[in-house]
Amino acid sequence: METVDQEVRSRISAALQEVVGRPVAVSDDTDIVNDLGLDSLAIMNFVMALEDEYDISMPLDRMAEVQTVGDLVRTIEDLRGEKRK
Amino acid sequence: MTILAKFAPLKEAYDLLRAQGADPFSQKFEAILSPTEGILNGRRTILLGTNNYLGLTFDESCIDASVEVLKAQGTGTTGSRIANGSYAGHRDLEKSLAKFYGRKECMVFTTGYQANLGILSTVAGRGDHLVIDADSHASIYDGCRLGHAEVVRFRHNDADDLYKRLRRLQDQPGDKIIVAEGLYSMLGDTAPLKEIAAVKRETGAYLIVDEAHSMGVLGATGRGLAEEVGVEADVDFVVGTFSKSLGSVGGFCVSDLPDFNLLRVACRPYMFTASLPPAVIASTIQALNVMQERPELRTRLRENAQRLYDGLTALGFATGPQASPVVSVSMPDRGFAIAFWNALLEAGLYLNLALPPATPTGTPLLRSSVSAAHTPAQIDTAIGLFAEVGRQLGMVAETAPKRMTA
Numbered sequence: 001m002e003t004v005d006q007e008v009r010s011r012i013s014a015a016l017q018e019v020v021g022r023p024v025a026v027s028d029d030t031d032i033v034n035d036l037g038l039d040s041l042a043i044m045n046f047v048m049a050l051e052d053e054y055d056i057s058m059p060l061d062r063m064a065e066v067q068t069v070g071d072l073v074r075t076i077e078d079l080r081g082e083k084r085k
Numbered sequence: 086m087t088i089l090a091k092f093a094p095l096k097e098a099y100d101l102l103r104a105q106g107a108d109p110f111s112q113k114f115e116a117i118l119s120p121t122e123g124i125l126n127g128r129r130t131i132l133l134g135t136n137n138y139l140g141l142t143f144d145e146s147c148i149d150a151s152v153e154v155l156k157a158q159g160t161g162t163t164g165s166r167i168a169n170g171s172y173a174g175h176r177d178l179e180k181s182l183a184k185f186y187g188r189k190e191c192m193v194f195t196t197g198y199q200a201n202l203g204i205l206s207t208v209a210g211r212g213d214h215l216v217i218d219a220d221s222h223a224s225i226y227d228g229c230r231l232g233h234a235e236v237v238r239f240r241h242n243d244a245d246d247l248y249k250r251l252r253r254l255q256d257q258p259g260d261k262i263i264v265a266e267g268l269y270s271m272l273g274d275t276a277p278l279k280e281i282a283a284v285k286r287e288t289g290a291y292l293i294v295d296e297a298h299s300m301g302v303l304g305a306t307g308r309g310l311a312e313e314v315g316v317e318a319d320v321d322f323v324v325g326t327f328s329k330s331l332g333s334v335g336g337f338c339v340s341d342l343p344d345f346n347l348l349r350v351a352c353r354p355y356m357f358t359a360s361l362p363p364a365v366i367a368s369t370i371q372a373l374n375v376m377q378e379r380p381e382l383r384t385r386l387r388e389n390a391q392r393l394y395d396g397l398t399a400l401g402f403a404t405g406p407q408a409s410p411v412v413s414v415s416m417p418d419r420g421f422a423i424a425f426w427n428a429l430l431e432a433g434l435y436l437n438l439a440l441p442p443a444t445p446t447g448t449p450l451l452r453s454s455v456s457a458a459h460t461p462a463q464i465d466t467a468i469g470l471f472a473e474v475g476r477q478l479g480m481v482a483e484t485a486p487k488r489m490t491a
Contacts, residue, residue, distance in 0.1 A: 039441060057250050057253050060237070060238070
């Protein structure tokens with residue numbers, strides 16, 4: 001599980017770098033809105049790229065609960081798990 | 086510190102905006118002279134941002150119908166239809182709309198916003214799935230939030246992405262409901278409704294289309310985009326508004342679904358708000374008649390839209406993907422957009438300033454909406470002012486304009 005998380009974490013990190021347009025230090029505690037200054041449009045595009053990558057759709061209520069990169073890792077893992085069920 | 090302290094970032098942004106000129110979100114008209122002109126700060130101003138597509142707000146027959154009913158039936162219903170009952174007008178308007186759309190049933194709501202709020206939150210229940218275009222209007226997003234269905238977005242106007250999202254949901258129980266708009270209000274682009282309808286058929290989903298900005302604008306008889314592209318039979322619910330082409334206020338939903346009328350006792354934004362005043366209903370019924378009796382209004386609207394779109398595009402402005410009654414010009418940045426908007430206003434042209442993140446492109450927009458009531462001369466004046474301000478701000482070349490190609 002830890003290695004799977006790590007893989008998702010590095011994909012998120014790469015996707016974030018692309019959206020922000022510069023190298024950023026990303027940890028589980030990084031606040032996607034407050035630390036990275038992304039607006040809602042940038043977040044949507046970034047999440048949609050991840051959705052394609054993992055062939056999942058993130059419902060809006062789940063997305064609303066995501067604040068940090070760690071939250072996002074867990075949500076993506078949960079959605080992938082639900083898909084495999 | 087008060088409870089409103091949480092709005093400090095908004096206050097800061099708003100203060101900054103107002104420090105740069107007039108307040109684009111609270112203009113105060115001293116008088117409205119016609120569907121296309123008002124007095125603003127003592128100046129005669131062309132209205133090019135009021136969604137008054139057919140210019141019916143001053144139609145004499147609509148005003149007469151409204152005045153007559155106002156005198157006969159009073160100023161308001163003072164309550165909801167379930168508590169205070171329906172007036173003849175409410176039922177007549179529902180019958181007229183159902184007939185116009187060739188549908189069995191119609192429900193009228195007090196605003197267009199409430200129509201979306203009511204239909205989306207009620208039709209989609211717990212365990213169902215709403216699949217909405219990412220650029221949907223706030224009323225669609227809010228309708229989704231009010232209900233209990235799971236909500237996912239598809240990429241704007243991307244039928245392949247929609248299909249992908251529905252495929253991901255195929256093994257999940259519950260109904261799937263696609264939501265799209267006929268004409269998107271920020272850029273004036275239309276949905277790929279033929280492709281969306283094909284996805285709907287293939288996946289067995291339901292389809293709701295919001296024709297708020299396309300009613301009276303698109304289609305052979307003005308029923309909207311679904312009529313224009315020939316997919317009305319695939320649309321399960323058409324939602325629309327009276328506050329654009331019909332020149333009043335209110336919203337509606339038409340459908341052929343059996344038991345549609347059950348929604349009248351299940352849909353909270355219908356049940357727990359006062360119904361429309363009879364005078365509003367009366368002008369709306371008449372406007373619906375005028376819209377059908379005078380197809381030339383739609384022709385004039387299209388001509389005006391094309392004239393403005395061509396004029397602004399020829400000046401080199403970045404306009405939307407297609408000519409439509411909504412013509413938006415993308416601005417390079419916020420400061421520029423605010424300066425441009427203020428200069429147009431001071432020159433006597435009112436339109437909408439849209440700032441990110443409330444724009445689909447991430448760039449600020451100067452959004453115009455054209456009316457059938459605009460004269461070609463007014464459209465030319467607007468284009469001329471865009472050129473003049475564009476030159477002042479160094480956005481339009483001093484030499485003769487040439488067409489920009491994509």
